[in-house]
Amino acid sequence: MVRNSVVKSIFLIAALVLSACATSPRDGxxxxxxxxxxxxxxxxxxxxxxxxxxTLMARAAPMMTALFAQLPQRMNSEQxxxxxxxxxxxxxxxxxxxxxYPEGLHxxxxxxxxxxxxxxxxxxxxxxxxxxxxxxxxxQNGAAPESFSAHEKSGLxxxxxxxxxxxxxxxxxxxxxxxxxxxxxxxxxxxxxxxTPIVVLIEAKDQSLELFPNATKVLPFDSAAFxxxxxxxxxVIPRSRIVAPDDVxxxxxxxxxxxxxxxxxxxxxxxxxxxxxxxxxxxxxxxxGYREGRPNLEGRxxxxxxTPGDDHAAFLLLDNALVRQKEIAQYVREGxxxxxxxxxxxxxxKMNDMTRxxxxxxxxxxxVTTDFYRPGNAYGTGYVVRLPGGGAWRxxxxxxxxxxxxxxx
Numbered sequence: 001m002v003r004n005s006v007v008k009s010i011f012l013i014a015a016l017v018l019s020a021c022a023t024s025p026r027d028g029x030x031x032x033x034x035x036x037x038x039x040x041x042x043x044x045x046x047x048x049x050x051x052x053x054x055t056l057m058a059r060a061a062p063m064m065t066a067l068f069a070q071l072p073q074r075m076n077s078e079q080x081x082x083x084x085x086x087x088x089x090x091x092x093x094x095x096x097x098x099x100x101y102p103e104g105l106h107x108x109x110x111x112x113x114x115x116x117x118x119x120x121x122x123x124x125x126x127x128x129x130x131x132x133x134x135x136x137x138x139x140q141n142g143a144a145p146e147s148f149s150a151h152e153k154s155g156l157x158x159x160x161x162x163x164x165x166x167x168x169x170x171x172x173x174x175x176x177x178x179x180x181x182x183x184x185x186x187x188x189x190x191x192x193x194x195x196t197p198i199v200v201l202i203e204a205k206d207q208s209l210e211l212f213p214n215a216t217k218v219l220p221f222d223s224a225a226f227x228x229x230x231x232x233x234x235x236v237i238p239r240s241r242i243v244a245p246d247d248v249x250x251x252x253x254x255x256x257x258x259x260x261x262x263x264x265x266x267x268x269x270x271x272x273x274x275x276x277x278x279x280x281x282x283x284x285x286x287x288x289g290y291r292e293g294r295p296n297l298e299g300r301x302x303x304x305x306x307t308p309g310d311d312h313a314a315f316l317l318l319d320n321a322l323v324r325q326k327e328i329a330q331y332v333r334e335g336x337x338x339x340x341x342x343x344x345x346x347x348x349x350k351m352n353d354m355t356r357x358x359x360x361x362x363x364x365x366x367x368v369t370t371d372f373y374r375p376g377n378a379y380g381t382g383y384v385v386r387l388p389g390g391g392a393w394r395x396x397x398x399x400x401x402x403x404x405x406x407x408x409x
Contacts, residue, residue, distance in 0.1 A: 033266055033268075034266060034267050034395070034400060034403060035262060035264040035265070035266055035267070036197060036243065036264040036265055036266070036267060036270050036275070036337075037259075037262070037264045037332070037335060037336075037337055037366060037396075037399070038264075038395065038396045038399055038400040038403065039196070039267065039366060039393045039394065039395060039396055039400070040361065040364070040365070040366055040367075040368065040387070040393065040394050040395075040396050040397070041113075041114035041115055041196065041199065041366065041367055041368075041387065041392065041393045042112065042113055042114065042115065042368055042369075042370065042373060042385065042386070042387040043113060043114065043115025043116065043117065043199065043201070043339070043367050043368065043369035043370070044101065044108055044113055044115070044116065044117065044369060044370065044371070044373055045099075045117055045341065045369045045370065045371050046099075046101075046117055046119060046165050046371075047101055047105060047108060047113075047116045047117050047118065048101065048105070048118060048119075048163050048164075048173045048174050048175055048181060049099065049100055049101055049165055049170065049172070049173065049174075050100055050101070050102060050152070050172035050173060050174055051097070051098075051099070051100030051102075051170075051172065052097050052169060052170045052172070053134075053135075053145050053146045053172070054146075055138060055143055055144065055145055055146065056134045056135070056138060056145055056169065057094050057097065057169075058094065059137070059138065059141070059143065060093075060134065060169055060211055060212075061092060061093050061094040063211045064093040064169075064211065065092070065093055067209070067211065068093070071083070072084075085319075085320045085323060086319050086320065086344075087344070087345065088320055088322075088323075088344060089344060089345055089347035091345055091346070091347050091350070095345070095346055095347075095350060096345035096346060097165075097170055097345075097346075098346050098377075098378040098379075099346055099349075099371035099372065099377070099378070101174065102174070103374075104174045104175075104184070105174065105175065105181065105184045105185060105188070106184060106187075106188050108373070109185070109188045109192075109195075109198065110188070111373065111374065112387065112390075112391060112392045113373055114195075114196050114197070114198055114199060114392050114393060115198075115199040115200075115201060115339075115367045115369060116181075116185065116198065116199070116200050116201070117200075117201045117202075117203065117369065118163050118178065118181055118200060118201070118202050118203070119163060119164060119165050119202075119203045119205050120161040120162070120163060120178050120202055120203070120204055120205060120229065121161065121162045121163075121164060121167065121205045121218055121219075122161060122218075122219040122220075122221065122225055123159065123160060123161065123162045123219075124159055124219075124228075125159055126156075126157050126158045126159040126160070127156065127157050128162070128216060128217075128219075129156055129162050129164060129167060129171060129176075129216060130153065130156040130157055132148070132167070132168045132169075132171050132216070133167075133168040133211075133212040133213065133214050133215050133216055134168040134169050134171075134211070134212050135148060136212070136213075136214070137212040137213065148172075152172055152173075152176075153176070154176055154180075155176045155177040155180060156176050158177065160177050160178065160179060160232065161177070161178035161179075161228075161229060161232055162176055162177065162178070163175060163176060163177065163178055163181050164176070166209055167205075167208065167209065167215070167216040167218055168209070168211060168212055168215055168216050169209065169211060178232055178233075179232060179235065179236055182200075182233065182236040182237060183236055185198060185200065185237075185274070186236055186237055186241075189241070189272060189274070192272075193271075193272045194271050194272055195271060195272060195392070196267065196271065196392045196393045197243060197267075197270045197271065197272075197273050197274065197275050198273075198274050198275070199274075199275045199276075199277060199367055200274055200275070200276050200277070201276075201277045201278075201279065201339065201367075201369075202229075202276060202277065202278050202279070202302065203278075203279050203280060203281065204221045204226075204229070204278060204279070204280045204286065204287070205218055205280075205281065206218060206219075206220045206221050206280055206281070206286050207281055220286070221280075221286065221287075221289055221290075222289045223289035223290070223292040223293075224289075225289070226289050226290040230300060230301045230302075233276065233301050233302075234301065237274055239301075241272065241273050241274055242273060242274050242275070242276065242301060243265055243270050243273050243274070243275045244276075244297075244300065244301055244302075245296065245297035245298075245300055245302075245303055245312070245314065246297075246298060246299065246300075247265060248263055248264055248265070248314060249263070249296055250263055254295075254296055254311040254312075255296040255297060255311060255312050255313070255314055256309065256310060256311050256312065256313045256314065258314075259313065259314045259334075259335045259336060260334055260335045261335070262335050264335070275303070276301050276302035276303070277302055277303050277304075277305070277315050277337075277339070278290060278302040278303070278304050278305065279304075279305040279317055280305070287304050287305060290302070290304055291304060291312055295311050295312060296311055296312055297312050303315040303337070305317045308331060308334070308336065313336070314336060314337060315336065315337045315338075315339070316331055316336050316337070316338045316339075317338075317339050318331075318338055318339070318340055318365070319339070319340055319341045319344065320340070320341075320344070321340045321341070321342075321356060321359040321360040321363050321365065322355070322356055322359050324340070324363075325359050325362065325363045328340060328363035328364060328365050329363050329364050329398045332363070332364040332365065332366070332396065332398045332399050333364075333398060333399055337366050337367070338363075338364075338365040338366060338367070339365060339366075339367040339368075339369065340360045340363060340365040340367070340368055340369075341356070341360065341368070341369050341370070342356055342357035342360045342361075342368050342369065342370045342385045343356060343357065343370055343371055343372060343383075343385065344356070346371060346377075346378070346379075348383060349371065349372050349377045349378075349379055349381060349383040350379045350381065351381075352379075352381035352382060352383045353383075354383070354385075357370070357385050361387075361388055361397070362397065363398070364396050364397055364398025364399060366396065368385075368387075370385035372384055372385055373385055373386070
């Protein structure tokens with residue numbers, strides 16, 4: 001206990017020092033030489049989520065506990081280790097999903113959030129997610145689900161990528177269609193044309209969670225599906241408003257070489273633009289179709305979750321800052337973009353524990369995501385995560401020391 005208190009005190013002192021030294025710039029103040037990888041922003045996790053129906057969650061929680069207890073047995077040792085690192089807390093699954101964003105995407109951006117996460121599911125014919133098996137299960141077992149209103153079902157009958165967390169269980173979204181979510185982001189961007197780049201992290205959902213009878217089958221992604229994903233993004237966000245892998249690679253032989261040379265655009269040239277990052281659950285091998293025939297992501301919209309040193313490596317996902325803090329800092333110094341988390345599955349909010357958040361910010365990860373960027377949580381604790389110093393971004397404490405010490409020139 002004494003050791004934990006000392007560690008917490010060290011993190012707190014470091015955070016206060018960095019906060020006092022760093023500038024608190026606002027959107028529109030980016031006309032200087034700082035690069036895109038030399039800042040730090042706050043993001044929200046599953047930014048679209050309206051939360052799980054409490055009745056459904058109560059019935060599903062024991063099923064999920066049993067299912068996830070078996071999951072490591074289906075993984076190889078590398079996958080199992082990664083899963084444990086990404087899910088480090090022993091917490092009930094009914095607690096793990098106790099967050100929601102009823103205020104929507106616009107309000108998050110307006111508050112200063114600059115990273116939005118959208119989970120996309122393939123639905124080429126439309127209607128795949130219109131009748132959740134979880135609600136069918138409830139009604140057949142004498143339980144009354146909350147209403148799945150016409151507004152909440154809006155667009156689910158149409159073809160196109162759908163935005164939801166877990167089919168049949170955690171499916172309520174403030175914007176069901178990927179295009180609708182992007183249109184909301186673009187509308188806010190159009191009204192704030194000098195904003196700090198908005199980072200959109202897309203998780204390509206490719207695995208089904210068969211909790212209920214007649215569970216919805218989640219379709220895997222292949223190269224053609226990823227082509228469709230890029231096309232859908234570009235149908236809303238013009239290419240001229242996107243910082244894409246080609247823009248960073250420039251004349252370098254590989255994207256990774258460009259990244260390690262610091263060839264990211266300046267904030268001045270990137271203001272008003274979007275950066276897309278692409279991940280998938282458990283195994284980044286599921287993203288291989290995105291780079292098929294494009295070893296450096298030539299012509300692609302998004303940067304891929306990757307391993308340092310890969311030709312296409314520019315973005316790393318290292319969510320457990322308590323385990324990976326030193327590695328994150330090293331990768332940030334090497335030029336990579338890194339996403340980490342300040343809280344995982346609501347454990348920190350429940351315990352009102354800022355240790356992980358302090359480690360995340362101190363690590364220099366450019367993107368730190370939370371489920372609790374505003375006051376008020378299901379546990380009634382005071383846990384809230386804000387970017388140190390306030391504002392929409394701050395100078396990166398690891399690779400922009402001159403900025404931290406003296407402010408941007």
